Amino acid sequence: xxxxxxxxxxxxxxxxxxxxxxxxxxxxxxxxxxxxxxxxxxxxxxxxxxxxxxxxxxxxxxxxxxxxxxxxxxxxxxxxxxxxxxxxxxxxxxxxxxxxxxxxxxxxxxxxxxxxxxxxxxxxxxxxxxxxxxxxxxxxxxxxxxxxxxxxxxxxxxxxxxxxxxxxxxxxxxxxxxxxxxxxxxxxxxxxxxxxxxxxxxxxxxxxxxxxxxxxxxxxxxxxxxxxxxxxxxxxxxxxxxxxxxxxxxxxxxxxxxxxxxxxxxxxxxxxxxxxxxxxxxxxxxxxxxxxxxxxxxxxxxxxxxxxxxxxxxxxxxxxxxxxxxxxxxxxxxxxxxxxxxxxxxxxxxxxxxxxxxxxxxxxxxxxxxxxxxxxxxxxxxxxxxxxxxxxxxxxxxxxxxxxxxxxxxxxxxxxxxxxxxxxxxxxxxxxx
Amino acid sequence: xxxxxxxxxxxxxxxxxxxxxxxxxxxxxxxxxxxxxxxxxxxxxxxxxxxxxxxxxxxxxxxxxxxxxxxxxxxxxxxxxxxxxxxxxxxxxxxxxxxxxxxxxxxxxxxxxxxxxxxxxxxxxxxxxxxxxxxxxxxxxxxx
Numbered sequence: 001x002x003x004x005x006x007x008x009x010x011x012x013x014x015x016x017x018x019x020x021x022x023x024x025x026x027x028x029x030x031x032x033x034x035x036x037x038x039x040x041x042x043x044x045x046x047x048x049x050x051x052x053x054x055x056x057x058x059x060x061x062x063x064x065x066x067x068x069x070x071x072x073x074x075x076x077x078x079x080x081x082x083x084x085x086x087x088x089x090x091x092x093x094x095x096x097x098x099x100x101x102x103x104x105x106x107x108x109x110x111x112x113x114x115x116x117x118x119x120x121x122x123x124x125x126x127x128x129x130x131x132x133x134x135x136x137x138x139x140x141x142x143x144x145x146x147x148x149x150x151x152x153x154x155x156x157x158x159x160x161x162x163x164x165x166x167x168x169x170x171x172x173x174x175x176x177x178x179x180x181x182x183x184x185x186x187x188x189x190x191x192x193x194x195x196x197x198x199x200x201x202x203x204x205x206x207x208x209x210x211x212x213x214x215x216x217x218x219x220x221x222x223x224x225x226x227x228x229x230x231x232x233x234x235x236x237x238x239x240x241x242x243x244x245x246x247x248x249x250x251x252x253x254x255x256x257x258x259x260x261x262x263x264x265x266x267x268x269x270x271x272x273x274x275x276x277x278x279x280x281x282x283x284x285x286x287x288x289x290x291x292x293x294x295x296x297x298x299x300x301x302x303x304x305x306x307x308x309x310x311x312x313x314x315x316x317x318x319x320x321x322x323x324x325x326x327x328x329x330x331x332x333x334x335x336x337x338x339x340x341x342x343x344x345x346x347x348x349x350x351x352x353x354x355x356x357x358x359x360x361x362x363x364x365x366x367x368x369x370x371x372x373x374x375x376x377x378x379x380x381x382x383x384x385x386x387x388x389x390x391x392x393x394x395x396x397x398x399x400x401x402x403x404x405x406x407x408x409x410x411x412x413x414x415x416x417x418x419x420x421x422x423x424x425x426x427x428x429x430x431x432x433x
Numbered sequence: 434x435x436x437x438x439x440x441x442x443x444x445x446x447x448x449x450x451x452x453x454x455x456x457x458x459x460x461x462x463x464x465x466x467x468x469x470x471x472x473x474x475x476x477x478x479x480x481x482x483x484x485x486x487x488x489x490x491x492x493x494x495x496x497x498x499x500x501x502x503x504x505x506x507x508x509x510x511x512x513x514x515x516x517x518x519x520x521x522x523x524x525x526x527x528x529x530x531x532x533x534x535x536x537x538x539x540x541x542x543x544x545x546x547x548x549x550x551x552x553x554x555x556x557x558x559x560x561x562x563x564x565x566x567x568x569x570x571x572x573x574x575x576x577x
Contacts, residue, residue, distance in 0.1 A: 367494075367496035367497060368496070369471055369497075369555070369558060370496050370497045370498075373555070374436065377436050385471045386471065399474060400473065429448075
């Protein structure tokens with residue numbers, strides 16, 4: 001555990017010499033970059049932050065970068081011709097280059113800064129969906145989608161008379177690939193949109209294979225990568241999807257910034273999303289022409305500091321190594337699954353052979369809200385609720401679940417702290433009256 | 434504040450043995466209320482005769498706070514004149530939101546839920562059944 005204090009406010013990550021077997025992972029060093037983790041709450045209990053699928057904490061280098069930006073470089077981008085504007089623009093453009101490289105995008109024209117995953121998906125639903133979908137066209141989604149990859153398609157489907165189809169979730173938390181193939185065979189599917197990693201079940205979907213199948217059926221593919229980009233190497237060229245959306249705040253960056261990757265040829269043919277400044281070429285009183293990519297889809301002053309912060313976060317993650325982060329997350333997840341399995345009356349939702357670090361569960365006799373309240377009292381931050389996946393909750397037959405989600409700065413001792421809190425809550429509600 | 438103050442024995446008792454948690458066949462009104470933060474759902478059924486609440490029942494699975502609140506509420510409201518019930522609803526919701534002081538004599542057992550006001554994230558848990566019954570009464574007897 002980090003010692004905290006101002007001497008740790010500087011990032012100290014260095015490339016570790018790689019060993020041939022398990023990757024070296026110095027959690028003490030890592031946690032020193034996240035001062036927020038090193039605090040005692042509720043009568044001196046060590047904070048254990050296990051709500052990373054909701055948002056991650058930010059390393060000092062990202063937090064301090066915001067301060068540096070506003071104190072030394074703040075100006076609007078791509079407009080003014082003075083020193084500060086040049087500094088801000090250069091850093092903003094650099095951030096875009098870093099992000100394009102981080103997800104393996106072929107160039108910076110294909111990566112659009114958004115407010116987050118939700119805005120990215122809405123952009124595609126609006127600019128692609130409203131232009132290219134027609135009555136009777138089909139959109140294939142899955143039962144495990146977050147509301148943000150469901151509701152935008154409901155709106156566009158209603159408007160255009162398109163039909164939504166859903167790939168069922170099987171008992172182990174994987175998608176029914178047979179049904180997926182059958183749905184694609186209708187010949188009317190124009191779009192397949194699915195999550196890479198489920199925020200509820202943890203399931204890692206075979207997105208590369210699913211993309212290839214959809215393409216064979218002539219459909220465009222959107223991948224919701226909100227839960228995958230933060231903790232594994234994601235490469236859009238390898239997946240070969242047409243769109244991929246994710247958020248900055250789930251990968252160490254500030255809130256209010258995210259990214260949409262889009263295949264250039266599609267982005268070129270789409271109409272703008274938001275209209276106004278920054279996204280135009282020439283404007284007359286009665287008409288306008290659009291700016292070149294990616295500015296065509298970036299109306300208004302962007303979150304400049306947020307974009308720079310996301311670039312910094314990507315560099316920080318890359319220095320540790322996405323493979324190292326993934327391996328450590330897998331190890332922690334296995335440990336957590338084993339610890340939770342020891343607790344009688346606890347049921348985990350999601351047993352896919354390939355799963356990430358979001359673990360949803362229910363505890364017999366303890367409602368998720370009460371569970372989260374007890375955990376909080378023991379210093380453990382977990383999520384309780386429908387996790388923005390109400391249809392999936394109905395499928396699982398529960399109104400809500402509790403969810404612990406790990407990231408590379410978490411420790412096995414924090415999982416132990418969670419297990420102890422669960423036992424305490426069970427005991428409390430089992431005894432008395 | 435300790436959790437024992439939030440989850441008092443009386444609340445745990447109502448959570449484990451909820452009163453009036455079953456369908457009401459002869460209900461005149463049925464209201465469904467959702468808690469969008471957690472996905473909990475409550476169905477409230479009520480019957481009013483000559484300006485008096487003759488029966489209130491609820492269905493749904495919720496947390497300890499929402500179940501206890503619904504259970505205690507139904508016990509209290511059965512037999513109460515509609516106008517008095519409206520005052521109690523307004524007082525109780527105001528109390529839990531921290532907007533009102535309420536005479537402990539008026540609260541009675543319901544005072545056990547007062548601790549919820551220290552937990553802003555749980556306010557909706559305690560008040561959702563009260564909003565449901567308010568909607569139900571307004572449908573049967575629109576306020577003057």
